[in-house]
Amino acid sequence: MAFERPLTIKEVVNDIHRKKYLLPSIQREFVWKTDQIQTLFDSLLRGYPVGAFLFWYIEKENINKFKFYEFLREFHERDNTHNSEANISGEEDILAILDGQQRLTSLFIGLKGSYAFKLPRKRVDNDAAYPKRELYLNLLKKSEEYDMVYDFQFLSKEDLKNAGTDDFWFKVGDILDLPESFEINDYIYENELNLLEKDKAKFANRTLHRLHKAIHETACINYYQEKSQELDKVLNIFIRVNSGGTQLSYSDLLLSIATAQWKVRDARKTITSFVDEINNVGDGFDFNKDLVLKTCLVLCDFSDIAFKVDNFDSNAMSKIEEEWDDISESIKLAVQLMANFGYNSKTLTANYVIIPIAYYLYKKGNPHNFVESYRFNSERADMKKFTTIALLKRVFGGQPDNVLKPLREIMKNNLDDFPYQRIKQDLRVTNKSLKFTEEEIEDLLWMKYGNRYAFSVLSLLYPNLDYKNNFHQDHIFPRSLLKSRSKLRKAGLSEKTINYCMENHDYIGNLQLIEGVPNQEKSNKRFKEWLELICPNENEKKEYRIRHFIPEVDLDLDNFQEFMEEREVSIREKLSKVLL
Template sequence: MTVAEALKSIHNRSWVLPAIQREFVWSSDQICVLFDSLMRGYPVGSFLLWNVIPDQAAQFTFYDFLADYHEKNPYARVAQISAGRNVTAVLDGQQRFTSLNIGLYGSYAERLPRKWATNPDAYPRKRLYLNLLSRTGDEELGLTYDLQFLTEQEAESELDGQRPWFRVADILQLENSGPAMMAALEQHGLSGSQPFNTLYNLYEGVRTKTAINAYLEESTDADRVLDIFVRVNSGGTKLSNSDLLLSMATNQWRELDAREEIRSLVTELNQEQGRPFAFSKDLVLKAGLVLTEAPDFRFKISNFTQANMERLEKAWPQMRASLLRSARLLATFGLSERTLTADSVVIPLAYYLHSHGHDDAYIISSAHSKDRVAVRSWVFRSLLKRGVWGSGLDTLLNRICTVIRQSPPSDGFPAGDIEAAMAARGKSLQFGPEEIEELLDLQYSKARTFAVLALLYPGLNLSQDVHEDHIFPRSRFRRSALTRMGIPAEKIEDYLVRANGLPNLQLLAGTPNVEKSDAWPWEWLDGPHFPTAQTREEYATRNDLDLLPSEPVGFLDFYEGRRLRMRERLLSVLGESAASTDVLGE
């Protein structure tokens, strides 16, 4: 059938997506390539469909095809299937059909470069347009035709009274490829063979050529269909185990919609306390196995039995709350998507809160202050140590959770016992001299830099807005400026190399950091931020700023002196058991 005919089946909900399908993952570039192939008469691959009889349609969960894609919410709606109606489920071809649907009926909204995710203007709604005047498309993509996603304002651009951008969706409104097409070209101020041929090829590709070739599976054996699905999805963007297992949970839960629950939880986790995280549904499913005491944490079909899924559904409200509390706790530690180098650390935290019955008061209550210090020290140490949360994760989680389960709630977080169990699995949190040197070489804005500074210089309320600040302002370290300061030419490169180094960094609350701006550190210390000489001296001593010179020429000596101090602090902090570490203040 033609593309237009196939999309009619999608829009009258005769064709739907089974729950075992993952979310739409194609980029806007991939959509353009697909339409370019249609216009060039290239094959776009075969499709696999499954005829679902009414009895089976009532047993499974299906989803509609996405039309308006938004990067922050790339999820399709649950399809409403009328009783007694059969449907056709798309087993292979979801990404292509969704791409065609977006190009011909919908829009694509992705974040603009250098725009914050929280900025509502960062995701402009764009539709697919075809440039009728251009003879070449994006060479890197291998496009013959110039296809782009544009905003309406961008598409309205004119050149000498001509509007070259034709909205691809409008090809469905043309009554024919003759007079109607000529009228459309006139509306754009266009004429000649080049625009006509380009538009005609779009019409042919969408409405005339039978580009959609599909195999229809008629079997009523769901196991056979599932096996076919797994096999045909073994190539391309491979279907993950969590996608398949999530679909099984979706079909086995009785009261709740597993997919919707997990989607909404992932969204909420990633917006915790206004700090963006990047937790995935894989992590949530893994946490579900851990928190419900499944005997095996691996993503295996045998672990997603009906009994396990019933237990997960029953425990879902409590499990959900524990995961959210854990993310909130990580946010109060100042961590975010950029600095949380291993998302898996949230699972043992959730297990601890869940199994020991901690509620929301744990996050803020002074009664748990000492316990939070132990948790935070362990979290930071595990994030700084390379390889802890990599291979052997399931075994590690099992060992950690066993220690937590066996520890009396009155003893608090069993950091020492956890570290001993981790060391027995080759995951020691002890740092050798070479590892300490590696940490000392960290640079500004690197993922682990925040955790090192937080360990070295406690005292800030990390739940507030905290910045990594250059003690000697980076903006002052330009070659010309350094030359004017009298810095010898042979030392200028040393200044530039060290400007972003760890010894030139500190953590500052947002407001003081803005106030500091590009001031020299001795100027800032003498400013109004420190009301008395005593508070100034205490701050300088606590943060190893008592080494500060009174002029830029002393920067290199300050840098090396503070690096030595940092080494001593790290050897002290990372050389002791987390259970006895008490350097982190609330």
């Protein structure tokens, strides 16, 4: 391969717009963030090289052997992250991008598209949390970022409305409407930028001319063109050239091979939409294509479950496609169980924990109404215990394949009921076990509020809660009070007691699980007052104390240390009973 005639950015962006360039199914999806796009445009204006590109020329008689996708133009972090499949019927030869998709998509979005990302502290389901943003260049100021010269920003209409008078934001895509360099001067005069103080006027003029030169004149897109029609060779090239940058995961590559080999379904569309579906179960999860493809290997009983190209040959792909309905149903059931156990993306600390559960359900034929029916109460209880303890013991850390394979072997021979006890007894992997020691139980008491494992510890204390309801981790003695030295002093506590309160208020000993609405009502009330409010008689107080491991001690603020020490004794006893 040799370099072809280099192209200008305008040429390439217009050809992407005309769908002259497409993305082969072996490409990953767009993953760059706005700061990466802004840095790319800054590099262009500074005359920095933007790297070589690799295009794949595909003859028209071969284009139906593969699937192709269009470039993303209007990126939306929630609603539009997947590339649309290209209609190639009746097409002549095609140019597909093997290396440079992230950069080319960034140029396309910056010049002809938009990028919508979520505003902080806004709900995911709020459409207003994702304003449409287009790329702008400040013509009056340099960037305040230490590694940037030019101030590129993705701005919404609201951002522009609130812009300061010291800024002049030029929409970067408008440079395409100024093909001649003299039109830059016309723009400067029409917007009276020449009337500004000398330094600002010169900076605006030079910046706009640099942008024009970078987009219209400089042939900076240097590319090779691969003309081989052999998939194996192209895949090998693709893996090599994608070994840097935003790392290509094996799942991207394997999913691409599946797309080329599945006969009935579009594997990429099927699996990516399935990932979106399971991530929307309950309070939301963070599963990915890696997990789904790994689960396929495990459930289909392939001996080697590693992410290797050799493990995804045509026979394997055929079996996965044939079994997809049952595989996807098993995964979905396992995810629904996780949600019913109270887990979500913040508390499910190892996504691979669902694979053994999915395998069991798959081998049992995905029993009807498994998630809800009382007939499966015992199995669900054992699955919950397995999930919680496997997460706390971090058994899927490191090299999870070494755990998944022996777990699968145990499952194969124990399908009458979910074999939690058998797993606990027989799982023998180096440094991996479901068995706890007393020292490890003691360590659980040092879990803090906000720690991703804290929910798992608390769920062992509350095994009978209906987690389909929304439960909060609540500070029994209010956090807002215990972390404030001034408030504690005002309450008349000694410095020694104050120090203890401030150092220990976030530990498990001061946490309970209560439903969301009562937690909001409790707010910052002192616990003794709250208990009187919700438990007006002694029997109710006694039941509450038992349910939440509240010791029979004075519940005034100055007795927080004794409360913690006594409650930790009860929690330790409960955890020992469950785990030892």
